[in-house]
Amino acid sequence: MSRKYVIEGGRYLKGEIKIRGAKNAITKEIVASMLASGKTVLENIPDIGDVSLTTQILEDLGCVVNHEKQAGTLSVNTKNIKKYSVPFEYSGINRIPILMAGPLLHKFGQAVIPMMGGCDIGPRPLDFHISGLEKLGTKVVFDGKSYHFSADKLIGTKIELPFPSVGATENIIMAAVLARGVTVIKNAAIEPEIVDLVMMLQSMGAIISQEVDRTWVIQGVERLNPVQHRVINDRIEAASFAVSAIATRGDVTIKGADQLHLQTFLNWLRKAGGEFEVLSDGIRFYGKDAVIAPIAAETAVHPGLMTDWQQPLVILLTQASGVSVLHETVYENRFSYVNALNKMGAKIQLFKECLGGRQCRFLYSGHLHSCVITGPTPLTGAEIEIPDLRAGFSYLVAAVMAQGRSSLSNIRYIERGYDRILEKFRALGVNIEVEED
Numbered sequence: 001m002s003r004k005y006v007i008e009g010g011r012y013l014k015g016e017i018k019i020r021g022a023k024n025a026i027t028k029e030i031v032a033s034m035l036a037s038g039k040t041v042l043e044n045i046p047d048i049g050d051v052s053l054t055t056q057i058l059e060d061l062g063c064v065v066n067h068e069k070q071a072g073t074l075s076v077n078t079k080n081i082k083k084y085s086v087p088f089e090y091s092g093i094n095r096i097p098i099l100m101a102g103p104l105l106h107k108f109g110q111a112v113i114p115m116m117g118g119c120d121i122g123p124r125p126l127d128f129h130i131s132g133l134e135k136l137g138t139k140v141v142f143d144g145k146s147y148h149f150s151a152d153k154l155i156g157t158k159i160e161l162p163f164p165s166v167g168a169t170e171n172i173i174m175a176a177v178l179a180r181g182v183t184v185i186k187n188a189a190i191e192p193e194i195v196d197l198v199m200m201l202q203s204m205g206a207i208i209s210q211e212v213d214r215t216w217v218i219q220g221v222e223r224l225n226p227v228q229h230r231v232i233n234d235r236i237e238a239a240s241f242a243v244s245a246i247a248t249r250g251d252v253t254i255k256g257a258d259q260l261h262l263q264t265f266l267n268w269l270r271k272a273g274g275e276f277e278v279l280s281d282g283i284r285f286y287g288k289d290a291v292i293a294p295i296a297a298e299t300a301v302h303p304g305l306m307t308d309w310q311q312p313l314v315i316l317l318t319q320a321s322g323v324s325v326l327h328e329t330v331y332e333n334r335f336s337y338v339n340a341l342n343k344m345g346a347k348i349q350l351f352k353e354c355l356g357g358r359q360c361r362f363l364y365s366g367h368l369h370s371c372v373i374t375g376p377t378p379l380t381g382a383e384i385e386i387p388d389l390r391a392g393f394s395y396l397v398a399a400v401m402a403q404g405r406s407s408l409s410n411i412r413y414i415e416r417g418y419d420r421i422l423e424k425f426r427a428l429g430v431n432i433e434v435e436e437d
Ligand code: EPZ
Pocket: 023, 024, 025, 027, 095, 119, 122, 123, 124, 125, 126, 127, 128, 129, 130, 163, 164, 165, 166, 167, 168, 189, 307, 308, 330, 331, 332, 389, 390, 417
């Protein structure tokens, strides 16, 4: 049975919502609990599909998981992990299983992980993960379906990543914490979600320091202990709702929106004409009288403009008076979702060139990774199939802004990553129903 969201457009968002824990931190922290034996308790847990998927895998391996959805707590007891092989049914579902390589290697000396998936936003290879694990002393064999990892003992080493990959940095950190000796990761990712993972690992007993120029130094320890940890708030969820408030000319207070982790986003939002007021426990975003202005920006690794903020910003820029440019430098194929926006009345063109900023590694790659938006354009309701999580949220906002009715299918993508999305949109005054075919 397939489910659809049906949205009556022409609305503005008004009210207050509360942000929950970050999808891109909690899923990794659930995996990190496997590095200790016993019961770890995580707090501020969002009710999202990726948490269920990650905990299902841990249960398959023998962990006992208890997710109290209302309270937002999740406990993982890892005492009885008995399998080192992630079932093949999890192949292609998300990017989490590959992060289990380190914890399983430490426990069993081997790990079997099926091929990876995740949102369809480019090839998303695993070469940095694999070569990092190999440098730490792991033997890796790919049999065409799964990766087979084996190692007697991981040994600290120096690794320089070709690009500051979030997943590869997390993978190497989780493999290095219990390795013998010191591991240095250069050109590493330093996103706030990784810092949160490092804080959890430190509470567990790890010794990890951050040095200048994107460097993590991990001093291996003998053992880690279970802990209680509160997950960092979701800065992508916060930015997504912030843009929705302004683009619909509404007024939304986002409790738990954290200025520290939204600093770059807030600068770009302000340049685009968005108004906000920082409160003691969140940020209020309002757009009733906003003059939406065009911008030329590019996505980048932290502390740059996040690639996951790009999609809501594009929606806002369809309402700017003039021509805006967004250059995507993290993923080569993250703009195909704009075709559906053009169907709704937007004027967005894609280019293979690096527009609006520096040259990136996708220059001459032939990928459409720059986007030119001409506004303002009114939007009209449409029937849209969601291709990935962040594009899905943007379609939802576009549907709220559009005149008429829209229907969105493949909503499982949105529900994978946004906590209680229906409840939150309804609380902000949106008329949204779920239909089942
Ligand atoms: C994480 O993906 C996030 N996912 C993504 O969020 C986010 O967009 C991305 O980081 C960048 O911030 C999770 O945390 C689960 P990367 P990840 O490794 O770790 C290339 C969302 O919607 N690369 O930093 O998979 C890769 O192809 C998602 O929440 C290699 O070439 O991203 C990409 O171009 C989408 N080889 C770039 O690096 C590798 O071995 C950055 O990818 C690994 C990555």
